[in-house]
Amino acid sequence: MAPYGPQGAQGSHASSTGQSLTEPGWLDAHFEACRTEYEAMLSWVGIEPGWCVLDAGCGSGSYIPFLAELVGRSGRVAALDLASENVAFVEEQAPRWGLACPVEARVGSVSALPYPDGVFDAVWCANTTQYFGDEDLPAVMTELRRVVRPGGLVAVKDVDMNLLRLYPADPFLVSHLSEASLRAERVNAESRGSLRGRELRRWLERSGLTEVRQWTALIERWAPLRPVERKFFGEWLAYLAGLAEERGVPEKDLATWRAVRDPAAPDNLLDHPDFYACEGQVVAVGQVPPADSRSPGDGV
Numbered sequence: 001m002a003p004y005g006p007q008g009a010q011g012s013h014a015s016s017t018g019q020s021l022t023e024p025g026w027l028d029a030h031f032e033a034c035r036t037e038y039e040a041m042l043s044w045v046g047i048e049p050g051w052c053v054l055d056a057g058c059g060s061g062s063y064i065p066f067l068a069e070l071v072g073r074s075g076r077v078a079a080l081d082l083a084s085e086n087v088a089f090v091e092e093q094a095p096r097w098g099l100a101c102p103v104e105a106r107v108g109s110v111s112a113l114p115y116p117d118g119v120f121d122a123v124w125c126a127n128t129t130q131y132f133g134d135e136d137l138p139a140v141m142t143e144l145r146r147v148v149r150p151g152g153l154v155a156v157k158d159v160d161m162n163l164l165r166l167y168p169a170d171p172f173l174v175s176h177l178s179e180a181s182l183r184a185e186r187v188n189a190e191s192r193g194s195l196r197g198r199e200l201r202r203w204l205e206r207s208g209l210t211e212v213r214q215w216t217a218l219i220e221r222w223a224p225l226r227p228v229e230r231k232f233f234g235e236w237l238a239y240l241a242g243l244a245e246e247r248g249v250p251e252k253d254l255a256t257w258r259a260v261r262d263p264a265a266p267d268n269l270l271d272h273p274d275f276y277a278c279e280g281q282v283v284a285v286g287q288v289p290p291a292d293s294r295s296p297g298d299g300v
């Protein structure tokens with residue numbers, strides 16, 4: 001998943017906030033296409049039964065049933081999102097999910113979390129910090145850390161667009177788009193955030209978390225695609241193709257991008273019998289240090 005910008009463009013699957021790729025239909029398709037790897041990434045965090053966990057930037061709530069399963073009957077899940085309709089969607093769906101524990105959803109921002117200090121055992125923040133530029137990320141990290149108790153966990157997952165690879169196509173097809181996005185006249189935070197995934201470990205360390213570890217997962221899919229994978233890659237590549245037109249990628253790449261936007265095109269990559277796509281997602285986890293090891297002025 002790559003935001004990359006621009007906000008609110010056609011085919012950008014934007015929610016009411018204007019951020020691209022944030023509306024529930026898109027988020028559900030993405031999650032279903034990548035469920036195996038995404039649930040493995042969440043399992044790897046180390047969330048324990050009985051914990052109270054915040055899903056920060058919960059989107060359509062795709063992770064909530066599994067989070068509830070991990071914390072079990074004695075645990076609790078809180079969910080927060082900037083887009084009010086995403087929160088409404090979660091509230092509407094939750095009774096149908098048959099959750100193991102209560103879930104409470106609310107509207108808010110990860111840059112000013114509406115919770116007291118240290119109330120959670122862990123925070124799970126998936127594909128949300130990628131919407132922030134480097135200058136704003138430290139404040140978000142401070143917030144995520146603030147609401148977790150000493151000894152608890154902060155887990156951040158983001159895409160790394162440098163790992164997206166399509167076949168059969170020029171091996172540099174996506175690299176050209178990444179480069180063009182970063183060099184665009186008005187680079188937005190999302191362009192940078194989408195390329196920062198494998199740096200997350202260092203950002204967590206810099207925020208004062210300890211025992212930081214990181215796992216980069218490659219999500220590889222081959223033709224024949226399952227219908228949900230066809231839907232996800234079809235929508236995502238069409239979105240990226242729109243950006244390629246705007247951002248000034250090399251002329252020779254445009255034929256490939258134009259074909260992925262056109263379901264009837266005979267050379268549409270998605271219909272190629274050898275189609276392969278590899279998406280890279282990164283999860284970094286750190287521990288909030290014990291209260292007595294915090295130094296004054298470290299921001300929490």
Ligand SMILES: C[S@@+](CC[C@H](N)C(=O)[O-])C[C@H]1O[C@@H](n2cnc3c(N)ncnc32)[C@H](O)[C@@H]1O
Nearest residue numbers: 022057058059081082083108109110126127128
């Ligand atoms: C790409 S979606 C990921 C949703 C979900 N975590 C998932 O992985 O399926 C990013 C989500 O973060 C939300 N978001 C963006 N900026 C936010 C902010 N400042 N505070 C809280 N949520 C935010 C968006 O509304 C959207 O639901």
